Amino acid sequence: MQAHRTVSREEWLAARKAHLAREKELTRLHDEVAAERRALPWVKVDKDYRFDTPSGQVALADLFEGRSQLVVYHFMLTPGSDHICEGCAFVSDHVDAARQHFEHNDLSFVAISRVPLSRIKAVRKRMGWKFSWVSSAGGSFNFDYGVSFTREQVASGNVGYNYGTSSLVHDDLHGLSVFYRDGDEVFHSYSTYARGVDVLLGAHNYLDLTPKGRNEKGTMDWVRLHDEYEDRPAAQACCA
Template structure:
């Protein structure tokens, strides 16, 4: 991408003020969408999911850690892989200190279908500390449309069924893992699903993108072109869709 054209300070200021008006329009539109997201109805979860954490079996309720809200990031890590998805790793690298969520009565946890025996060494390699559990022997990933196997459940991703995915050339999603985020609310021991997002809906989680969007050269690469942060000096690195 070429650099912007060179202009006078007055010309730059006029262009900047014009863009500021557009930025404010988008900010107002986002605030409206955020409000509508908060107003979405919710669904009670009647199924008890058996997950595995570092200290043994856990349920979805345990991931709240006593708080009212839970955000689950569906980290792509197939049981057959030796390491987690590079794109999801970029998102993990963008996490701030979780205390800022905790003081707002919100917990965050990663869930992957890989067994904990693969998750734990990869997590240590990346230097992460977020809660991360395995859904290896659970329907959790399939119920929230981030793992796809037609022999287990009808594939669906980003609210598109198998026929739509095929028609759009997204056939790889019929047999693969996909990233996502889901949000839950707790009322006592009752857990409710309030929101899930997938694909480009996850861009809002990527601080790296938002910083790059401020620059003239922009993002420069798609999310699946990023590597694990310890692989940038290698010729190739693991990537995923």
């Protein structure tokens, strides 16, 4: 890590106050962008999407669980592959603690993958997650919302991920979509991909406050499934 100057408390306080002005600028800009996001137009969902759940097949509207807002996390699991996306698992590790709060503010959460439900159940059990996670296997949901791609798209070398701004090419990629329900009607209000999901990562926010920051040699290169860290707590290791 690069060496830092050591200064007096007075000099540090002057530098900290100057940086505080920049932080306030960022906070105000964040609020402005969030307001713009909320003001985006919506698209009515006309397709009859169906999802496999432990209690049977349900429609998109059922995933709201009586609330008017729904966040869908597009968890990257590819049919026929044993790989579990470390980044998606990192995001998912943050969900259950927050969920108890945002569910009381009219927001439901569900993860959706296009693998069979049996694969989802196995991963969910291994990782110890409690949030809802359903299968879109056999349907077009993942393709329609920009996180799964056909063989032809992958072969072309450009799947148009993240509104065409990313060069990533894979059968399945990650993202997040937001829906609103008004009676029997469901609307799509927002989707984000790639680093747009970074805002969900509380661990990153802690690291960003420290001298080493995220301590990366490549984007999230240090992240592992939480049961694969060599120094994980013994209590966690015993339950893996």
